[in-house]
Amino acid sequence: MADATFPHAPRPDGATGVLVLASGEVAWGRGFGATGQAVGEVCFHTAMTGYQEIMTDPSFAGQIITFTFPHIGNVGANPDDVEADNPHALGMIVREDPTAPSNFRAMENLAGWMERHARIGLAGVDTRALTRRIRGGGAPTGVVAHAPDGQFDLDLLLKLARGWPGLEGMDLAKDVTRETHGSWEGGIWRLGFGYDGAGEGARPHVVAVDYGSKSNIFRNLVQAGAKVSVVPATATYDEIMALAPDGIFLSNGPGDPAATGKYAVPVIRQLLDTGKPLFGICLGHQLLALAVGARTTKMFQGHRGANHPVKRLSDGAVEITSMNHGFAVERETLPANARETHVSLFDGSNAGIELTDRPAFSVQYHPEASPGPQDSLYLFERFVGALRAG
Protein backbone atom coordinates (compact mmCIF):
# COMPACT_ATOMS: atom_id res chain seq x y z
CA MET A 1 0.00 0.00 0.00
CA ALA A 2 1.39 3.40 -0.90
CA ASP A 3 0.52 6.18 1.52
CA ALA A 4 -0.42 9.32 -0.39
CA THR A 5 1.98 11.35 1.73
CA PHE A 6 5.01 9.41 0.51
CA PRO A 7 6.88 10.31 -1.59
CA HIS A 8 5.81 13.90 -1.87
CA ALA A 9 8.75 15.75 -3.37
CA PRO A 10 10.45 15.66 -6.77
CA ARG A 11 14.23 15.31 -6.98
CA PRO A 12 15.72 18.46 -5.43
CA ASP A 13 18.87 20.13 -6.73
CA GLY A 14 22.00 18.77 -5.14
CA ALA A 15 20.57 15.38 -4.16
CA THR A 16 23.45 13.04 -3.29
CA GLY A 17 21.43 10.32 -1.66
CA VAL A 18 18.27 8.38 -2.34
CA LEU A 19 15.97 5.79 -0.84
CA VAL A 20 14.27 3.43 -3.31
CA LEU A 21 11.56 1.13 -1.97
CA ALA A 22 10.66 -2.18 -3.61
CA SER A 23 7.25 -0.63 -4.40
CA GLY A 24 9.01 1.88 -6.67
CA GLU A 25 8.56 4.82 -4.31
CA VAL A 26 11.59 7.11 -4.15
CA ALA A 27 12.74 9.67 -1.56
CA TRP A 28 15.64 11.97 -2.37
CA GLY A 29 18.06 13.49 0.11
CA ARG A 30 21.68 14.17 0.92
CA GLY A 31 24.03 11.27 1.53
CA PHE A 32 26.57 11.17 4.35
CA GLY A 33 28.95 8.55 5.68
CA ALA A 34 30.00 5.81 3.29
CA THR A 35 29.19 5.89 -0.41
CA GLY A 36 27.56 3.05 -2.32
CA GLN A 37 24.29 1.31 -1.56
CA ALA A 38 22.74 -1.05 0.97
CA VAL A 39 19.58 -3.12 0.75
CA GLY A 40 17.44 -4.29 3.66
CA GLU A 41 14.23 -3.82 5.62
CA VAL A 42 13.38 -0.16 6.26
CA CYS A 43 12.10 0.25 9.81
CA PHE A 44 11.64 3.22 12.12
CA HIS A 45 12.98 3.92 15.59
CA THR A 46 11.48 6.51 17.92
CA ALA A 47 14.31 6.95 20.46
CA MET A 48 15.48 10.55 20.82
CA THR A 49 18.94 9.57 22.07
CA GLY A 50 21.37 6.70 21.68
CA TYR A 51 21.83 6.54 17.91
CA GLN A 52 25.29 5.04 18.29
CA GLU A 53 24.02 2.26 20.58
CA ILE A 54 21.16 1.64 18.16
CA MET A 55 23.38 1.50 15.06
CA THR A 56 25.76 -0.97 16.78
CA ASP A 57 23.02 -3.25 18.19
CA PRO A 58 23.54 -6.51 16.24
CA SER A 59 19.75 -7.08 16.24
CA PHE A 60 19.59 -4.44 13.48
CA ALA A 61 21.53 -6.54 10.98
CA GLY A 62 19.62 -6.51 7.68
CA GLN A 63 17.82 -3.26 8.54
CA ILE A 64 17.95 0.40 7.55
CA ILE A 65 16.77 2.63 10.39
CA THR A 66 14.58 5.68 9.93
CA PHE A 67 14.97 7.88 13.01
CA THR A 68 11.77 9.73 13.83
CA PHE A 69 13.66 12.21 16.04
CA PRO A 70 14.80 14.89 13.56
CA HIS A 71 18.20 15.84 15.03
CA ILE A 72 20.46 12.83 14.86
CA GLY A 73 24.23 13.21 15.11
CA ASN A 74 24.28 16.27 17.37
CA VAL A 75 26.42 14.62 20.06
CA GLY A 76 28.85 13.06 17.57
CA ALA A 77 30.40 9.65 18.16
CA ASN A 78 32.73 8.19 20.79
CA PRO A 79 34.36 4.79 21.39
CA ASP A 80 32.36 4.04 24.58
CA ASP A 81 28.74 4.24 23.42
CA VAL A 82 28.80 1.07 21.35
CA GLU A 83 27.00 -2.22 21.75
CA ALA A 84 29.35 -4.15 19.43
CA ASP A 85 32.68 -3.43 17.76
CA ASN A 86 30.99 -2.23 14.58
CA PRO A 87 27.62 -0.92 13.48
CA HIS A 88 25.25 -3.67 12.38
CA ALA A 89 22.37 -1.60 11.01
CA LEU A 90 23.01 -1.14 7.30
CA GLY A 91 22.28 2.56 7.25
CA MET A 92 20.25 5.40 8.68
CA ILE A 93 17.67 7.81 7.32
CA VAL A 94 17.29 11.15 9.11
CA ARG A 95 15.44 14.43 8.72
CA GLU A 96 18.20 17.02 9.31
CA ASP A 97 21.82 16.96 8.20
CA PRO A 98 23.97 15.96 11.18
CA THR A 99 25.44 19.11 12.74
CA ALA A 100 28.93 19.50 14.22
CA PRO A 101 29.01 17.49 17.45
CA SER A 102 28.25 19.39 20.63
CA ASN A 103 29.28 17.12 23.47
CA PHE A 104 32.40 16.82 25.62
CA ARG A 105 32.54 13.07 24.99
CA ALA A 106 32.49 13.35 21.18
CA MET A 107 35.66 12.09 19.49
CA GLU A 108 34.44 12.43 15.90
CA ASN A 109 31.37 13.45 13.99
CA LEU A 110 28.62 11.04 13.00
CA ALA A 111 29.34 11.21 9.26
CA GLY A 112 33.02 10.37 9.81
CA TRP A 113 32.10 7.48 12.11
CA MET A 114 29.61 6.14 9.57
CA GLU A 115 32.14 6.42 6.77
CA ARG A 116 34.84 4.70 8.80
CA HIS A 117 32.44 1.81 9.42
CA ALA A 118 31.14 1.60 5.84
CA ARG A 119 27.60 2.65 6.76
CA ILE A 120 25.41 4.87 4.60
CA GLY A 121 23.45 7.84 5.91
CA LEU A 122 20.66 9.68 4.13
CA ALA A 123 19.56 13.11 5.40
CA GLY A 124 16.88 15.50 4.22
CA VAL A 125 14.13 12.89 4.00
CA ASP A 126 10.63 13.63 5.25
CA THR A 127 10.95 11.00 7.98
CA ARG A 128 7.41 11.67 9.23
CA ALA A 129 6.01 10.76 5.85
CA LEU A 130 8.24 7.71 5.63
CA THR A 131 7.20 6.59 9.12
CA ARG A 132 3.54 7.00 8.14
CA ARG A 133 4.29 4.94 5.07
CA ILE A 134 5.78 2.16 7.24
CA ARG A 135 2.90 2.34 9.72
CA GLY A 136 0.40 2.15 6.87
CA GLY A 137 2.04 -0.51 4.77
CA GLY A 138 4.38 -2.44 7.06
CA ALA A 139 8.19 -2.31 7.00
CA PRO A 140 9.17 -2.32 3.30
CA THR A 141 12.33 -3.50 1.61
CA GLY A 142 14.44 -0.64 0.34
CA VAL A 143 17.85 0.52 -0.84
CA VAL A 144 19.68 3.56 0.51
CA ALA A 145 22.32 4.91 -1.82
CA HIS A 146 24.89 7.68 -1.50
CA ALA A 147 26.82 9.10 -4.47
CA PRO A 148 28.58 12.49 -4.06
CA ASP A 149 28.24 13.14 -7.82
CA GLY A 150 24.49 12.58 -7.67
CA GLN A 151 24.57 9.82 -10.29
CA PHE A 152 22.12 7.02 -9.48
CA ASP A 153 20.90 4.12 -11.58
CA LEU A 154 17.36 3.98 -10.21
CA ASP A 155 16.44 0.90 -12.23
CA LEU A 156 19.35 -0.99 -10.75
CA LEU A 157 18.47 0.15 -7.22
CA LEU A 158 14.87 -0.91 -7.73
CA LYS A 159 16.04 -4.30 -8.96
CA LEU A 160 18.21 -4.66 -5.88
CA ALA A 161 15.30 -3.80 -3.60
CA ARG A 162 13.00 -6.24 -5.37
CA GLY A 163 15.59 -8.99 -5.27
CA TRP A 164 16.04 -8.92 -1.48
CA PRO A 165 14.11 -11.81 0.09
CA GLY A 166 12.98 -10.09 3.32
CA LEU A 167 13.74 -10.95 6.93
CA GLU A 168 11.19 -13.73 7.24
CA GLY A 169 13.00 -17.05 7.18
CA MET A 170 16.41 -15.36 7.50
CA ASP A 171 18.89 -16.60 10.11
CA LEU A 172 21.27 -13.70 10.76
CA ALA A 173 22.47 -14.75 14.22
CA LYS A 174 25.24 -16.89 12.77
CA ASP A 175 26.54 -13.85 10.82
CA VAL A 176 26.82 -11.53 13.82
CA THR A 177 27.69 -13.88 16.68
CA ARG A 178 31.11 -13.63 18.30
CA GLU A 179 32.92 -16.56 16.76
CA THR A 180 35.02 -17.77 19.65
CA HIS A 181 34.30 -18.68 23.23
CA GLY A 182 35.55 -16.16 25.76
CA SER A 183 34.95 -14.67 29.13
CA TRP A 184 33.34 -11.23 29.37
CA GLU A 185 35.14 -8.63 31.44
CA GLY A 186 33.66 -5.38 32.64
CA GLY A 187 30.53 -3.91 34.14
CA ILE A 188 28.47 -0.85 33.28
CA TRP A 189 29.68 2.63 32.26
CA ARG A 190 29.58 5.53 34.70
CA LEU A 191 30.30 9.17 34.05
CA GLY A 192 33.76 10.02 35.32
CA PHE A 193 34.73 6.36 35.79
CA GLY A 194 34.20 4.63 32.43
CA TYR A 195 33.45 0.91 32.47
CA ASP A 196 33.55 -0.82 35.86
CA GLY A 197 35.60 -3.94 36.39
CA ALA A 198 34.12 -7.09 37.90
CA GLY A 199 34.03 -7.00 41.70
CA GLU A 200 35.80 -9.38 44.08
CA GLY A 201 34.37 -12.57 45.53
CA ALA A 202 32.58 -15.70 44.38
CA ARG A 203 30.51 -15.14 41.29
CA PRO A 204 27.96 -17.58 39.86
CA HIS A 205 28.88 -18.61 36.34
CA VAL A 206 26.58 -17.63 33.47
CA VAL A 207 27.20 -19.11 30.04
CA ALA A 208 25.69 -16.65 27.57
CA VAL A 209 24.75 -17.83 24.11
CA ASP A 210 25.50 -14.94 21.77
CA TYR A 211 22.98 -14.73 18.94
CA GLY A 212 24.02 -11.10 18.35
CA SER A 213 24.13 -9.72 21.85
CA LYS A 214 24.34 -6.10 22.86
CA SER A 215 27.38 -5.67 25.11
CA ASN A 216 25.30 -3.93 27.78
CA ILE A 217 23.58 -7.20 28.57
CA PHE A 218 26.90 -8.80 29.50
CA ARG A 219 27.91 -5.65 31.40
CA ASN A 220 24.72 -5.85 33.44
CA LEU A 221 25.15 -9.55 34.16
CA VAL A 222 28.62 -8.75 35.49
CA GLN A 223 27.26 -5.78 37.43
CA ALA A 224 24.64 -8.01 39.04
CA GLY A 225 27.43 -10.28 40.27
CA ALA A 226 27.87 -12.96 37.61
CA LYS A 227 30.99 -14.35 35.95
CA VAL A 228 30.10 -14.43 32.25
CA SER A 229 31.39 -16.76 29.55
CA VAL A 230 30.20 -16.09 26.01
CA VAL A 231 29.69 -18.86 23.46
CA PRO A 232 28.74 -18.57 19.76
CA ALA A 233 25.15 -18.98 18.55
CA THR A 234 25.93 -22.44 17.19
CA ALA A 235 27.52 -23.78 20.40
CA THR A 236 26.39 -27.32 21.15
CA TYR A 237 24.88 -28.57 24.40
CA ASP A 238 28.13 -30.39 25.20
CA GLU A 239 30.23 -27.28 24.57
CA ILE A 240 28.01 -25.24 26.88
CA MET A 241 27.93 -27.85 29.63
CA ALA A 242 31.71 -28.31 29.44
CA LEU A 243 31.96 -24.80 30.88
CA ALA A 244 30.05 -25.93 33.99
CA PRO A 245 27.45 -23.14 34.01
CA ASP A 246 25.35 -22.25 37.05
CA GLY A 247 22.87 -20.64 34.65
CA ILE A 248 22.31 -20.02 30.96
CA PHE A 249 21.60 -16.74 29.20
CA LEU A 250 20.06 -16.49 25.69
CA SER A 251 20.82 -13.17 24.00
CA ASN A 252 19.00 -10.85 21.65
CA GLY A 253 19.84 -11.01 17.96
CA PRO A 254 18.72 -10.25 14.41
CA GLY A 255 16.56 -12.07 11.89
CA ASP A 256 13.71 -14.54 12.12
CA PRO A 257 13.63 -16.53 15.39
CA ALA A 258 12.10 -19.52 13.60
CA ALA A 259 15.12 -19.70 11.28
CA THR A 260 17.67 -19.44 14.10
CA GLY A 261 15.52 -21.84 16.11
CA LYS A 262 16.33 -24.65 13.69
CA TYR A 263 19.69 -25.14 15.40
CA ALA A 264 19.11 -23.21 18.65
CA VAL A 265 15.88 -24.85 19.84
CA PRO A 266 17.22 -28.43 20.19
CA VAL A 267 20.12 -27.11 22.28
CA ILE A 268 17.80 -24.96 24.45
CA ARG A 269 15.51 -27.96 25.07
CA GLN A 270 18.46 -29.96 26.38
CA LEU A 271 19.59 -27.01 28.51
CA LEU A 272 16.09 -26.71 30.02
CA ASP A 273 16.25 -30.37 30.98
CA THR A 274 19.26 -29.69 33.20
CA GLY A 275 16.99 -27.66 35.50
CA LYS A 276 19.53 -24.82 35.58
CA PRO A 277 18.15 -21.24 35.68
CA LEU A 278 17.74 -19.71 32.24
CA PHE A 279 17.10 -16.10 31.21
CA GLY A 280 16.40 -14.84 27.68
CA ILE A 281 16.12 -11.38 26.12
CA CYS A 282 14.36 -10.53 22.86
CA LEU A 283 15.54 -13.14 20.32
CA GLY A 284 16.45 -15.24 23.37
CA HIS A 285 12.86 -14.80 24.60
CA GLN A 286 11.48 -15.88 21.24
CA LEU A 287 13.80 -18.91 21.14
CA LEU A 288 12.75 -19.99 24.66
CA ALA A 289 9.11 -19.73 23.56
CA LEU A 290 9.85 -21.80 20.44
CA ALA A 291 11.71 -24.36 22.57
CA VAL A 292 8.60 -25.01 24.68
CA GLY A 293 6.45 -25.37 21.57
CA ALA A 294 5.01 -21.87 21.02
CA ARG A 295 5.14 -20.05 17.68
CA THR A 296 6.49 -16.67 16.60
CA THR A 297 5.10 -14.41 13.92
CA LYS A 298 6.34 -11.41 11.87
CA MET A 299 4.86 -8.17 13.19
CA PHE A 300 3.41 -5.61 10.82
CA GLN A 301 5.64 -2.66 11.71
CA GLY A 302 7.48 -3.89 14.80
CA HIS A 303 8.44 -2.12 18.02
CA ARG A 304 11.55 0.06 18.03
CA GLY A 305 11.90 2.81 20.59
CA ALA A 306 13.06 3.76 24.05
CA ASN A 307 9.74 4.48 25.76
CA HIS A 308 7.55 1.42 25.26
CA PRO A 309 5.27 0.77 28.24
CA VAL A 310 4.98 -2.82 29.39
CA LYS A 311 2.65 -4.13 32.08
CA ARG A 312 4.05 -6.60 34.58
CA LEU A 313 1.14 -8.92 35.23
CA SER A 314 2.28 -10.13 38.68
CA ASP A 315 1.57 -6.76 40.32
CA GLY A 316 0.23 -4.49 37.58
CA ALA A 317 3.33 -2.26 37.60
CA VAL A 318 4.23 -0.53 34.36
CA GLU A 319 7.83 -0.61 33.16
CA ILE A 320 8.95 1.88 30.53
CA THR A 321 11.21 -0.15 28.29
CA SER A 322 13.52 -0.13 25.34
CA MET A 323 12.27 -2.26 22.45
CA ASN A 324 13.63 -3.48 19.17
CA HIS A 325 11.81 -6.37 17.60
CA GLY A 326 9.98 -7.22 14.40
CA PHE A 327 8.80 -10.69 15.39
CA ALA A 328 6.60 -11.61 18.36
CA VAL A 329 5.58 -14.67 20.36
CA GLU A 330 1.98 -15.71 19.64
CA ARG A 331 0.36 -15.79 23.05
CA GLU A 332 -2.30 -18.31 21.99
CA THR A 333 0.37 -20.89 21.18
CA LEU A 334 2.05 -20.83 24.62
CA PRO A 335 1.84 -24.26 26.26
CA ALA A 336 0.30 -24.86 29.69
CA ASN A 337 3.71 -24.72 31.41
CA ALA A 338 4.51 -21.21 30.10
CA ARG A 339 2.88 -18.28 31.85
CA GLU A 340 2.70 -14.83 30.31
CA THR A 341 4.38 -12.32 32.66
CA HIS A 342 4.50 -9.06 30.68
CA VAL A 343 2.33 -7.43 28.02
CA SER A 344 3.00 -4.47 25.71
CA LEU A 345 0.67 -1.58 26.53
CA PHE A 346 1.04 -0.28 22.98
CA ASP A 347 -0.56 -3.21 21.20
CA GLY A 348 -1.20 -5.93 23.80
CA SER A 349 1.42 -8.26 22.33
CA ASN A 350 3.36 -10.66 24.51
CA ALA A 351 6.36 -9.11 26.27
CA GLY A 352 7.51 -11.82 28.69
CA ILE A 353 7.05 -15.40 29.88
CA GLU A 354 8.14 -17.71 32.65
CA LEU A 355 7.97 -21.48 32.81
CA THR A 356 6.01 -22.97 35.66
CA ASP A 357 7.98 -26.23 35.81
CA ARG A 358 11.56 -24.93 35.25
CA PRO A 359 13.49 -21.90 36.57
CA ALA A 360 13.35 -20.13 33.18
CA PHE A 361 12.03 -16.71 32.20
CA SER A 362 12.45 -14.24 29.36
CA VAL A 363 11.37 -10.82 28.14
CA GLN A 364 10.74 -9.41 24.70
CA TYR A 365 12.06 -5.98 25.61
CA HIS A 366 15.56 -4.80 26.53
CA PRO A 367 16.08 -4.47 30.31
CA GLU A 368 19.72 -3.51 29.64
CA ALA A 369 18.54 -0.22 28.05
CA SER A 370 21.44 1.37 26.12
CA PRO A 371 19.68 3.42 25.07
CA GLY A 372 16.53 3.64 27.12
CA PRO A 373 15.09 3.67 30.61
CA GLN A 374 16.43 1.43 33.36
CA ASP A 375 13.14 0.37 34.95
CA SER A 376 13.80 -3.30 34.21
CA LEU A 377 17.37 -3.76 35.46
CA TYR A 378 15.86 -5.76 38.34
CA LEU A 379 15.63 -8.73 35.98
CA PHE A 380 19.44 -9.13 36.02
CA GLU A 381 19.39 -9.10 39.83
CA ARG A 382 16.58 -11.63 39.84
CA PHE A 383 18.46 -13.98 37.53
CA VAL A 384 21.82 -13.76 39.31
CA GLY A 385 19.96 -13.99 42.66
CA ALA A 386 18.40 -17.28 41.51
CA LEU A 387 21.88 -18.59 40.62
CA ARG A 388 23.22 -17.69 44.07
CA ALA A 389 20.22 -19.32 45.74
CA GLY A 390 20.72 -22.47 43.61
Ligand SMILES: NC(=O)CC[C@H](N)C(=O)O
Ligand atom coordinates in the same frame (compact mmCIF):
# COMPACT_ATOMS: atom_id res chain seq x y z
N1 LIG B 1 16.37 -7.37 19.47
C1 LIG B 1 16.12 -8.61 19.13
O1 LIG B 1 16.63 -9.57 19.71
C2 LIG B 1 15.22 -8.82 17.94
C3 LIG B 1 14.71 -10.23 17.80
C4 LIG B 1 14.21 -10.55 16.40
N2 LIG B 1 15.26 -10.45 15.44
C5 LIG B 1 13.06 -9.64 16.04
O2 LIG B 1 13.18 -8.79 15.20
O3 LIG B 1 12.00 -9.74 16.61
